[in-house]
Amino acid sequence: MTTVERSPYRVIGTRPIRHDGLDKVTGRARYANDVNIPGHLTARLLRSPHTHARILSIDTSRAEALAGVHAVVTAADMPELSALLREQTEGSLVNLGLLSRNLLAREKAMYRGHAVAAVAADNASIADAALALIDIKYEVLPPILDALEAMKPGAPIVIDELRTNVNSTFRGGGLRAPDEEASHSNVATTFTMEIGDIANGFELADIILERDYHTSAAHQGYIEPQSATAFWSSDGLLTIWTSTQGPFAIRDQTALMLKLPAGQVKVIPAEIGGGFGAKLNVTIEPIVARLSQKCGKPVKMTISRTEVFESMGPASPAYVHLKMGVTNEGRITAADARLIFEAGAVPGSPVAGAANCMYTPYEIPNARVEGIDVVVNKPKTLSYRAPGAPSGAFAVEQMIDEFCEQLSMDPIEFRLKNAAQPGSRRVNGVANANMDFEKTLDVARATEHWQSPLNGEYRGRGVAAGFWGNATGPASSIAGLLPGGRFAYIEGSADIGGTRTTSAMQFAEAMGILAEDVRPSVADTDSIGFTSNTGGSSVTFKQGWAAFEAAKDMTSKLTERAARMWKVEPDRVAYEFGAVTSLDDPAKKLTIAEIAARQNGTGGPIIAHATVVPGGVAGGFAVHIVDVEVDPETGKVDVLRYTAVQDAGTAIHPGYVEGQMQGAVAQGVGWALNEEYVYDKDGRMENASFLDYRMPTSLDLPLIDAVIVESPNPGHPFGVRGVGEAAFVPPLAAVANAVSHALGVRMLSLPMNPRRLLEVLTEMAST
């Protein structure tokens, strides 16, 4: 069901068949593993069997001597990059020195599965045999596997020279310089944000609650493992084919890690089988490139699902200590939170994302949040849709639910009463501008789902809200007039969710033509201007801006060409809906197809382009309602009904928006009810397969009702807001609230799997 107020558009808001759909459902789409350069070698990684160990020596001579082995690479073969905090200059979120040590261990193996060497061989069997011939001497060290334990005095130190960065905004963390004092700590970064007077705020409260919450690690669930092929041409150009959300990030990071000029690297993004934030930065590309450089042959690496689980990090586990106060009338007076996020072995958890979003839907005049990033001996955690925000919402939205129970207040009414208004300040100090939370709540309240009763034992209904800020960045596009009057539309954004079609639709709308008359494609990094990552729910916004500007350029060039053909001034012709008309003789018209047929003879190919760095981003709110039933004998939770309401701006392709919302719900339900990384005491992951790491399938979920609230963003020519991440913020809390109501026991920890619920049910039965 789609709620629209008015549609002034001809293309936007329709549901054309996606341009990449046929290839994807027939198996013709080419993913990174489908790249087969003649003569390519197969690469494999040797991984540490130890959870924490100093690397004393690596002897690759026996492996190199094996017939069929063409190259072996360790950290010694990679340029050493500074990991000193004060020497980080590139990128805004990544410490390249630490990232390169994560790709290939240098001084230490910091988690079980940490790559320590790489082999390129004629085939996988030889590569695997070669791995067994690499001799590594380790000094095994005690591991630390939990953030709270890692913060205790005397805990094993993961990174010896880690500098605790106090009040820092640099997520990547780093090492201390020789003249700086050692921290001897696993705390990489801390910061505090505060507004108002916390103490006074709690003085004003009639009810104060204080709780500890915990969210588990969760796999992003991309079906396609990381895969990359690298090949050096004889003139020194490095070409990389890879599965990535950010071809330009891969280009720039690979160049930095191999100390190459960025112009010497070209990245060709393949079709991508999911990313969700885990494929924003380099993972295996620099290693594959170095192997190829060493042996002079193309090299391809595709990692296994077990390797994905054991080395490509999940969403951060998080501890949230939250204290909030409300009046008897249901007004929030104060909120104070301490967020402890596990970064894995390398700093960089999304604790700041949680801090920035958790309170944002509400007007809280006195608020504080302390964020702490902690390293442990596990794979470096990676982004996962609205990174950090779901964990923050898990706490805030559940505590609000408890306040509503105590006050006997409707949970949507409570949220309406406290909804942030334009002009109110967030905890980071920014004044709210464009806020449509109330509208989203109103729509949720009016749904048939919310209005209908839920009856039955062990059944419960939960509601939760969430916010994500959305992002923007540089985006580039090129449009070319094709014979027949169609357009090639080329963009720089990797397509992980259908954005080539939404870009094509926005171009078509601006041109007044059909979406089917636009042929979109994603270019490599040599063929298009810099375009920032496909992440942060930025692409439909920024690439749509580029499409709009490219269309303006194209219509201008079409009018110029028609004017030349008619030998008049350009201001005597006008373009509209696929044709150019003479203003002096309205019967005189040239269609795009007619211009296209004569373009080479009238001045050459007609090409338009645009590069934008657009502002005007607007965040998005989501409100989710879910009904569950708990089986008292097994502890299994059935999701009976789910409604996701979201302020999505203008829905360019409503089917895509609904898909983003429904997919987010599926992922959120899985995280809430079952997903976690299970480690034994030695740091070995015990459920490193999709058989044991159980994600929901279509059989586990009801049809998800996606309700789109269209509040156009005034900062975009078509009113676009990002949609992919706001949808992922509420599900953890919504399901927890529902299960809590079903059982009458508050669920403060994830996942709420059958084993844990049976423990709760057993304890309930005994009291």
Add this chain to the structure above:
Amino acid sequence: MPVVFVPAILRALIFVDRVDVDCATVGEIIDELEGRFPGVAAILVVDDDMAPGIAVSINDQVSQMGLMEPVPVDAEVHFLPAISGG
């Protein structure tokens, strides 16, 4: 004139919550702050660009142009953690 909201990372150098600055770009603001509170530039700027991990928000919009970002006369300027999406 624009007002800078002082973030926690600058509190050791700037002892007030807000600072009025009569400047037209982010770069000019940082130069002004450096003149009045030495040491600020070393925290906010690296190699003639915003330091890693720091985003500048003009009112509620994250700047895309770094030091060159124009600042309207009635703007609020916030230095915030750069946030990554997924």
